[in-house]
Amino acid sequence: MAATDTLETLLRAAFPDASELAVEDRTGGGDHFQVTLASDRFDGLPLVQQHRLVYDALSEPLADGSIHELRIKTRGSAT
Amino acid sequence: MSELRDQIQQIISTEPVAVFMKGTPQLIMCGNSDRALRALADAGAPVTAVDVLPDPQIRQELSALSGWPTIPQVFIKGELVGGADIVEELHASGELRQRLDEALGAERGADVKTAVLA
Numbered sequence: 001m002a003a004t005d006t007l008e009t010l011l012r013a014a015f016p017d018a019s020e021l022a023v024e025d026r027t028g029g030g031d032h033f034q035v036t037l038a039s040d041r042f043d044g045l046p047l048v049q050q051h052r053l054v055y056d057a058l059s060e061p062l063a064d065g066s067i068h069e070l071r072i073k074t075r076g077s078a079t
Numbered sequence: 080m081s082e083l084r085d086q087i088q089q090i091i092s093t094e095p096v097a098v099f100m101k102g103t104p105q106l107i108m109c110g111n112s113d114r115a116l117r118a119l120a121d122a123g124a125p126v127t128a129v130d131v132l133p134d135p136q137i138r139q140e141l142s143a144l145s146g147w148p149t150i151p152q153v154f155i156k157g158e159l160v161g162g163a164d165i166v167e168e169l170h171a172s173g174e175l176r177q178r179l180d181e182a183l184g185a186e187r188g189a190d191v192k193t194a195v196l197a
Contacts, residue, residue: 047165055148062148069111070149072164 007033007058007067014057015039019077031068040077050074084140086196087129091144094127094194095183097154099141104128104191111163115151116191118163118170124155124179126191137196156182 004023011021020038035054042050051072061067090097096119102108104116104126119126131138131150142148145159153160155178160166169175179187 047168048159048161051161051165052146059148073168 003030004033007035007061010060011035011037011054011057014053015041017041026069026071031066033067033069034071034073036073038075038077042074043076045076047074081140083134083136083196084144087137087141087144090127090129090194090196091154092157094154095156095187096124096126096179097194098126098128098151099131099137100128100151101130101132103130103193105193108132109150111149112151114163115153115166118166118175119153120189120191122170122175122179123187123189124175125183125188128191128193129196130193134196155179 004025007023008021011023012018015021015037018037018039020036022036024034026032026034037054041053051074054072054074055062058067058070062070098115098119100107100109100112100115102112107113107116116126131141138150141152145152147159147162149162151162153162153166160169166175169178
């Protein structure tokens with residue numbers, strides 16, 4: 001189990017420049033999350049690379065099983 | 080490299096569209112696998128599905144190969160497209176069909192089959 005603010009802290013550390021950052025607990029059970037993230041680091045990157053950056057930031061809770069499901073919505077600064 | 084990893088690599092490299100999922104297209108065991116399959120079907124993709132559930136080793140070896148931690152994983156012509164969110168997003172923008180057209184031609188079949196890892 002992970003708390004939304006744990007994930008938010010990890011994402012904020014990896015994307016200090018994020019223009020939008022939201023972590024939502026989709027089910028209230030503390031293991032299904034929706035991450036919404038806008039950053040100019042995503043500019044020009046294909047979605048698969050954008051999501052990889054998010055996975056990298058959350059590698060620990062992903063690896064230890066505290067995230068059961070992760071939905072990701074990313075966008076660059078231009079869109 | 081393990082034999083299992085070789086088999087997974089073989090499927091990724093040779094199948095036009097490979098989907099590693101939870102369950103099978105006949106008995107889908109996860110909402111995200113369902114979302115990915117639906118988007119692919121809507122875009123007219125042929126699909127070779129591999130169920131990762133029978134053996135935890137499958138998922139482990141797959142993620143070691145792809146560097147992608149979650150299921151489902153969708154590959155077109157050996158290239159990782161992404162998971163359910165990406166496939167849905169690409170479908171909504173029309174890009175999924177475009178990528179399928181480019182990789183497989185517009186006159187492709189749309190058969191759904193299942194590959195089983197021994």
